[in-house]
Amino acid sequence: MSYTLTTPLYYVNDRAHLGSTYTTLACDAIARHRRLRGERVTFITGCDEHGQKIQRTAEAAGLSPQAHCDAVSEGYRELWSRWQISHDRFIRTTDPRHRELVEQFFARVEAAGDVLEGRQQGWYCVACEEFKDDPHEAQDPECSVHRRPLEWRDEVNLFFRLSRYQGQIEDLIRRPGFIAPASRRREVENFVAQGLRDFSISRVDLPWGIPVPGHPGHTFYVWFDALLGYLTALVDPDGPVDLEQVLKRGWPAQLHVIGKDILRFHAVYWPAMLLSAGLPLPERVFGHGFLTREGQKMGKSLGNVLDPVVLLERCGRDAVRWYLLRDIPFGDDGDFQQQRFTDLVNNDLANTIGNLLNRTSSMARKWYDAAVPPAGDAALADHPLAVASLEAAEAVNGALEALDFRAAAEAVLQLAGAANGYLNDRAPWKAMKQPGQEAAVAADLYAVLEASRWLAVLLAPLLPELSGRMLQQLGLEPFASGGPTDAPAGAWPDAQRWGLLRSGSPLPEPEPVMQRLELDSAL
């Protein structure tokens, strides 16, 4: 089984922000889950680097466009590395290989008769890189999105014959699961129902772009070139560029994760382009929501931008991943609230899960020679915690399959709650003071340690690092989920069996696996 998923190719107009970090973290969790299940994953991310907006941003900074792109895309690379994102490919649309692929793709589209020449006249927003439908006679119109003046353009452009694919696109978006979450589908359906219009795929007098072969003076419209980055990413990094090759390297993608604002491009334009070029279509496009902060939009003008680097340094990867994945329904908009962030991280991770392992391991070490106690009856499959563990595993696997991180996290917490409750009911610290209770206490502690092992197993896709620390605390090896080479196929599913923790195996001295957050000042 092979699974290809993508983040958007981030536009290098500005540095990475919390939104792109959120998207990328979510994709990372999906990629890790698939790898743990033994699938061959190709996780693609990268940068979209062409367009007039980039050119002007670079000029404003006194840099060449290339230097600007190099700097910003390097910033992304570095950020993903700090977050330990497990992407397999990082594609830049300024990569010379990308240009070759775009040329090959365009040749197919042109051969299919889908490239038309047309005159485009109207008001243009450089920030959107789009023509607006404002009337010709409008006086100093501005872009409703960017509140910046529009520029008058009158040029001959190349158009992609989108109208030809009306029927096929209608069929596609009707397909259950193609547009996710399902609540986003109708919006696209209505858009398509209005009738698809050919859209322009080239610009004239725009040096910072890929030249259109056979059409001097034209460069490709950024979106046309950017979407193709998903294909370039799959081309063999060392061999010659061959479009046909992507079919053997993971295309079609199983999943494009994007922000809800660019759903139309991915669910309508992109599939039509692929149809024209005779390539198969992606299986699913998931449009997630946006993040606000303390109820307000984040923005430079408000000065409330949350820098992912600061967040990482002050709080750590596990905490941020947990908060974003566990508290924000994937697909909906979410609000980053510092108080809630600290509350959830401390409660769930430090207290409920971390402390459970800590208290149990400490008792086991104290009374059973610093080792996993004899299991006794606790090894049986009908032990209450065995049942609870199995249920949690089913819930986690199902939820992750459905991209419902929140439900997965809740299932983990439920198991942790059950284990804490069990411990309190059985009160081994009391029983231990009675004579003849050693075997019963041993079984209870074994059961809770084993349940803790399950917690670590189930957390592996969501919080690989915490999972690893927990396993080490139990004297076990962490799961590798970060790359194609280091995942022994089946190790993770195999770990989902009750009673694998071996009695008598040594337990290291307990150390808190999760530090509580103490955030006195604002981030």
Next chain:
RNA sequence: GGCUCGGUAGCUCAGCUGGUUAGAGCGUGGGAUUCAUAACCCCAAGGUCGGGAGUUCAAGUCUCCCCCGAGCCA
């Protein structure tokens, strides 16, 4: 202005095709406990389900209008 999605306890959200006293977690208050990261466990208070009208024996759940938020298209 049009389309789409959302507006349920202080906070984040569940509530399937309308039907007993509207649920969970966090936060708050109280109790119990000491194995543990002032952790864990138990209990409680808190909501006229954005507003208004309507359909129905019965509406958070259906219809219409309005208000607020988000995205898309104008």
